[in-house]
Amino acid sequence: MTENLTSSDIQKLLNDPTPENRAEAAKMVSGHFNSGGLSDSERKIAEDIFKIMVRDAEERVRLALSVSLKENPDVPHDVAVSLANDVVGVAAPMLQFSEVLTDEDLKEIVKSQGVDSQMAIAQRQSLSADLTDTIVENSDNEDVIATLVSNEGADLQEATMGKVMDKYGEVAAVSDSLATRKQLPINVAERLVSLVSDKIRDHLVTHHEMTPDMVTDLFLSARERATVSLLGDGADVMDVRRLVDQLHANGRLTETLIFRAICMGDLVFFEAALAKVCNIPVSNAYKLIHDRGSLGLAAIYREGNLSPEMLPIVQAALDVAKDMETSASEDRDRFQQRMLERMLTNCEDEFDPDNLDYFITKLGSKKDSDEAA
Known part of the structure; x- marks a missing residue:
């Protein structure tokens, strides 16, 4: 001194x-x-x-x-x-x-003090998962939550992110901040994809001369493409299965989404999805899907009330996906090119290889028409 x-x-x-x-x-x-x-x-x-x-x-x-x-x-x-x-x-x-x-000091202040104190805490250089969850549970201020989720130093666990989506998913400042985090669990990312798609659909109906049916086709196609893109190489098996559960629970596990997944070589998703729609264990679905003959896949499609006319195309996609597993050097672009070539061979009369989205939408529309009849 x-x-x-x-x-x-x-x-x-x-x-x-x-x-x-x-x-x-x-x-x-x-x-x-x-x-x-x-x-x-x-x-x-x-x-x-x-x-x-x-x-x-x-x-x-x-x-x-x-x-x-x-x-x-x-x-x-x-x-x-x-x-x-x-x-x-x-x-x-x-x-x-x-x-x-300490965390205990800060959690008590979050619960007992006002918005300004919560905002200051949300801006700390690092926040534990427990403290972060306490802020989400106790703050009713959108700006506080948006600041918190944009803070990469905040340990946001998947359960806490789910609470954020439940309370503030419709608030753009919050959902946008959450979407820009460096890492997101696949289930949270899918919820954000669905939320954004819903907003796009509503905007198109209200601001453009498009019929609700046209908008629905467009929005479902965009949402499914975005959902499949979440299934990057090396995705954790349990994360994928939780995603399938979430999609099924919210009515978003469509046949066209399942088809898109196998078209991109996502066997784990494909297996988990078919197990879910048939309400059977994944291990059973795996054995049926990978049956050396043609009976297993056909049986699972019947059980899941899926379109039988898609079986040849799905089988072709499945064969390419299996081939790809043995070739680690192949990327998704190369895989999709091979997939399109195989599909062209199997359904050349109605398949446009330059427009996979149209083809998938056509298959989905046909299934809807068949069910309506």
Whole structure:
């Protein structure tokens, strides 16, 4: 410490009635404390001064203390807690930056304080999964949640993201912030895809001269393409199965989506999806799908009430997908090219290889017509 704090110094600092001088004193003592050069006795004196200053009637004094000590990890815990529970102007620096505050301290403040305090906490450099979940559970402010989900330092678990979608999925600021996170669980990504597609559909109906049927075909095609694109190489098997469960529960596990998946070589999704529509274990579906003969796949299509006329095309796609598994060097573009060539061979009378979306939509429409009849 450049100058020792004596008893007379302390009396002068505490008794000077001018708020400006007391604020300057708070900065001075904090500066010495932050320098790390205090002896044990001097540190004790400084801490005693802090404990008195946090009760100063003048807000600017407490604010000077909060700003000066916000990033010091050695601040006494009771001092940090007192400042963090002060009026928001004083509390915000400590709430956003102080590492002295524990998760329990912060969770209690989230529950008991207002929006401004929640916002400051949501901007912390890092937030644990437990703290993040507490904010989502207790905040009713869209800006707080949008700030939280845009903070890559916040540990957002899949269950918490689900709560965000449940409460604020329709709020653009929140869903957009969630969509731009570096990593998203596949189930959350699918919900975002569906949400965006719904918005596009509503906009097209209201702002353009398109019939609801035309818009529905367009929107389903776009949604299914986006959903299949989520199934990147190396996707976790359990994540894919949870995605299938979610799609099925929400009526989005369509035959055309299943077909799109196998067209892209996603065997794991294809197997899980057929197991779901037939209500059988995945292991059973696997054996039926990969039957060396033609009976297994045909049986599973009958059980799932799927279109029998698609069987030759699906079998062709399945054969290519199996071939691709043995060739790790093949990418999706090459796979789809081979898939289109095989489909052209199997259904050359009605298949346009340059327009897979039209072909799939045509198959879906045909199935709808057959069911209506």
